[in-house]
Amino acid sequence: MxxxxxxxxxxxxxxxxxxxxxxxxxxxxxxxxxxxxxxxxxxxxxxxxxxxxxxxxxxxxxxxxxxxxxxxxxxxxxxxxxxxxxxxxxxxxxxxxxxxxxxxxxxxxxxxxxxxxxxxxxxxxxxxxxxxxxxxxxxxxxxxxxxxxxxxxxxxxxxxxxxxxxxxxxxxxxxxxxxxxxxxxxxxxxxxxxxxxxxxxxxxxxxxxxxxxxxxxxxxxxxxxxxxxxxxxxxxxxxxxxxxxxxxxxxxxxGTARERTGATxxxxxxxxxxxxxxxxxxxxxxxxxxxxxxxxxxxxxxxxxxxxxxxxxxxxxxxxxxxxxxxxxxxxxSRERLRHQAYHDPLTGVANRALFRERLDAALAGTSPVVVLFIDVDGFKDVNDNFGHAEGDAVLRVVAARLQACVRSQDVVARLGGDEFGVLVDGYPQAPEEIGQRVLDALGAPHATASGTHVVRASVGVSHREAFDPSLTADDLLGSADAAMYTAKRLGKGMVVVHGSVEADLGTDLGAERAGDR
Structure with a gap:
């Protein structure tokens, strides 16, 4: 009516x-x-x-x-x-x-x-x-x-x-x-x-x-x-x-009466x-x-x-x-859930770039040795192109799980964007190249998903700080690890390069020569 x-x-x-x-x-x-x-x-x-x-x-x-x-x-x-x-x-x-x-x-x-x-x-x-x-x-x-x-x-x-x-x-x-x-x-x-x-x-x-x-x-x-x-x-x-x-x-x-929106x-x-x-x-x-x-x-x-x-x-x-x-x-x-969502990657569940940067700043403020690994998944584009993005997401989740399994619980694993991951090791107990090789070995095995098995490799760049250095910033350490990772990709992928090593210097020289040839 x-x-x-x-x-x-x-x-x-x-x-x-x-x-x-x-x-x-x-x-x-x-x-x-x-x-x-x-x-x-x-x-x-x-x-x-x-x-x-x-x-x-x-x-x-x-x-x-x-x-x-x-x-x-x-x-x-x-x-x-x-x-x-x-x-x-x-x-x-x-x-x-x-x-x-x-x-x-x-x-x-x-x-x-x-x-x-x-x-x-x-x-x-x-x-x-x-x-x-x-x-x-x-x-x-x-x-x-x-x-x-x-x-x-x-x-x-x-x-x-x-x-x-x-x-x-x-x-x-x-x-x-x-x-x-x-x-x-x-x-x-x-x-x-x-x-x-x-x-x-x-x-x-x-x-x-x-x-x-x-x-x-x-x-x-x-x-x-x-x-x-x-x-x-x-x-x-x-x-x-x-x-x-x-x-x-x-x-x-x-039907309900018109709701008054005033705070009074x-x-x-x-x-x-x-x-x-x-x-x-x-x-x-x-x-x-x-x-x-x-x-x-x-x-x-x-x-x-x-x-x-x-x-x-x-x-x-x-x-x-x-x-x-x-x-x-x-x-x-609710606040914990919002904080987790703000500092973690929704796809893999690991830390995101913001939390990684926050933990890295805190580690550099201390006096213990610090190692940063910059990891790029090689061949990930082929998985996306041939099997679809859903399968690519499954591979990324496997990569994140393996990275968490091969480091200590107090270390930080983060997805920095796309198919790039970062690992922060504060107070590392072994040589940086050994840590990088352990990560590389963990990612080298075939990646099994619900739809099949995929073989992808990773290029790992490592930078580290052995003693407290107030002039060293998080951007410096991340930039060094990123440069070392690109060196590893230029040298043939599927390898570890530590910043400041012979391989890193060789990779830089090779890159300069190829740029001159072009």
């Missing part, structure tokens, strides 16, 4: 409900007729809401289907409760307070509605930890309701319940019915600030319906506690309006989410402190309920602490 069409239907429904309320309250009908019109109107809208939620659920999937099914069950419970109530109060004429099963149906309405809100809030995005997030929201609602209950009990409800308990129906129907709606409203309020999926038009009408039902429920409880055997029709206005609002919620167009709204929402469960408890605590200081004595029931609220707050804080610890662990893991 479009928003414009819904506006027309909502206007018509509101006008109809307003006319019925005026008719019932005006006194134009006698008492039995006004009660009959009142209750049958509620029943009609309840059944219409149930059917509408059911039909809407059948056309949808996933979360949109599940929360509407819960609301259809809630409306079915309301319709059953109204049928039982009508049978007892209208048909049989049973005087209040009633002992029928109708209150059970009425109390199931907010319970099932609460399930719908939780499904809608947590079934979609998955940005919060599922069951724990639901539990925290319910805890917030219970803390608020418990705090308000202690406040109203001390000031009003105790005398009301005491008066009504002597007449038979018991405590459950005194407070549970409107209190359950209050829990649903608080959970809905908290969820609307923490979950964007709740901020939509159908949920607004559910909240308004719960507010209307809860208001009349408290008035009903108060009047019956005073010994009333007939409730004035004016006190029933919330009951009359509630099913109509539920019906409008069933046909209202869905975000900070306000976070602040409200933190303060919602504690503000009512603070007000209640101050009220009790002032009351006890002026001579008010608390009975055991009030003390137990207050302790229960405190335990709920402690449970919520423990869950919050657990979530904070998990968030810190996730943050640390």
């Amino acid at each position: 479009t928003l414009r069409r819904f506006g027309v239907v909502a206007t018509a429904v509101c006008a109809l409900v307003f006319a019925i309320v005026c008719l019932v309250v005006s006194g134009a009908l006698d008492r039995p007729a006004s009660v009959a019109v009142d209750k049958f109107t509620q029943l009609v809208f309840s059944v219409a809401a149930m059917v509408s939620y059911w039909r809407a659920a059948r056309r949808r999937r996933g979360v949109a289907r599940r929360w509407r099914l819960w609301m259809a069950a809630s409306m079915a419970s309301l319709a059953v409760g109204l049928c039982v109530w009508i049978w007892g109060q209208v048909v049989l004429g049973v005087a209040l307070p009633s002992t029928t099963l109708a209150p059970i149906g009425f109390m199931l309405v907010p319970v099932l509605g609460l399930c719908a809100v939780l499904v809608l809030a947590h079934g979609g995005s998955g940005t919060l930890p599922g069951h724990r997030s639901r539990f925290v929201v319910v805890l917030d609602g219970l803390i608020v309701v418990g705090s308000l209950f202690v406040l109203t009990w001390v000031s009003l409800l105790e005398s009301m319940v005491r008066a009504w308990a002597t007449s038979g129906p018991g405590f459950a129907t005194v407070v549970a019915h409107p209190a359950l709606y209050l829990v649903m409203l608080v959970v809905l309020l908290v969820s609307s600030w923490t979950h964007r999926s709740v901020r939509q038009l159908p949920v607004l009408f559910i909240a308004l319906a719960g507010l209307a039902q809860s208001g009349s429920g408290w008035v009903f409880a108060y009047l019956v506690s005073k010994g009333a055997t007939a409730i004035p029709t004016a006190a029933d206005i919330g009951f009359m309006v509630c099913p109509a609002l539920f019906f409008l919620g069933s046909i209202a167009p869905g 709204r975000l900070r306000a929402g976070e602040l409200l989410h933190l303060l919602v469960p504690y503000l009512p408890m603070l007000v209640t605590g101050l009220f009790i402190v002032v009351g006890t200081a002026t001579g008010v004595r608390l009975n055991p029931f009030e003390i137990y309920v207050g302790l229960g609220v405190v335990l709920l707050v402690i449970a919520r804080q423990l869950l919050t602490l657990i979530d904070n610890v998990k968030l810190l662990d996730q943050l640390r893991e």
Whole structure:
């Protein structure tokens, strides 16, 4: 249904409900007729809401289907409760307070509605930890309701319940019915600030319906506690309006409200989410402190309920602490993962040029001998051209694994780019040419991959620093190793050249002669 069409239907429904309320309250009908019109109107809208939620659920999937099914069950419970109530109060004429099963149906309405809100809030995005997030929201609602209950009990409800308990129906129907709606409203309020999926038009009408039902429920409880055997029709206005609002919620167009991108709204929402469960408890605590200081004595029931609220707050804080610890662990893991990605090659898993340069600078700042190997994989282009880049990547991974296996764990193996690798040996235990030859031997064996076996060679250039030299930089050492590697390639590939050796000098001379010939 479009928003414009819904506006027309909502206007018509509101006008109809307003006319019925005026008719019932005006006194134009006698008492039995006004009660009959009142209750049958509620029943009609309840059944219409149930059917509408059911039909809407059948056309949808996933979360949109599940929360509407819960609301259809809630409306079915309301319709059953109204049928039982009508049978007892209208048909049989049973005087209040009633002992029928109708209150059970009425109390199931907010319970099932609460399930719908939780499904809608947590079934979609998955940005919060599922069951724990639901539990925290319910805890917030219970803390608020418990705090308000202690406040109203001390000031009003105790005398009301005491008066009504002597007449038979018991405590459950005194407070549970409107209190359950209050829990649903608080959970809905908290969820609307923490979950964007709740901020939509159908949920607004559910909240308004719960507010209307809860208001009349408290008035009903108060009047019956005073010994009333007939409730004035004016006190029933919330009951009359509630099913109509539920019906409008069933046909209202869905979709989340437009999200405000300003930081002020975000900070306000976070602040409200933190303060919602504690503000009512603070007000209640101050009220009790002032009351006890002026001579008010608390009975055991009030003390137990207050302790229960405190335990709920402690449970919520423990869950919050657990979530904070998990968030810190996730943050640390995320930072480590980002650091690893920033300093390691994504293909081979070895260090990248940035980490290699960082470790080389640190090694040159010390006094131990340092060896740098610059390695170029010979024949790698043929693998790429003949077998594809995926096979070339597999060969590079084999090369990196072999380089790591032939050096010490404290040495650094890095992919410097393309098919070029570097090895940093800090405090080498043997001659530089022996280290280079060990690397060359490790890479000389055929490279087996999932698609076959490839024979590739490597040219290794080695530069080293025997003693501390403050004038020697990382660029100097890398440049020397790079030059030695190119010398090895000019001399025929598949060999090791140490910077400053005869082979390196010969390679330089050969290169100059070939350049002169050209």
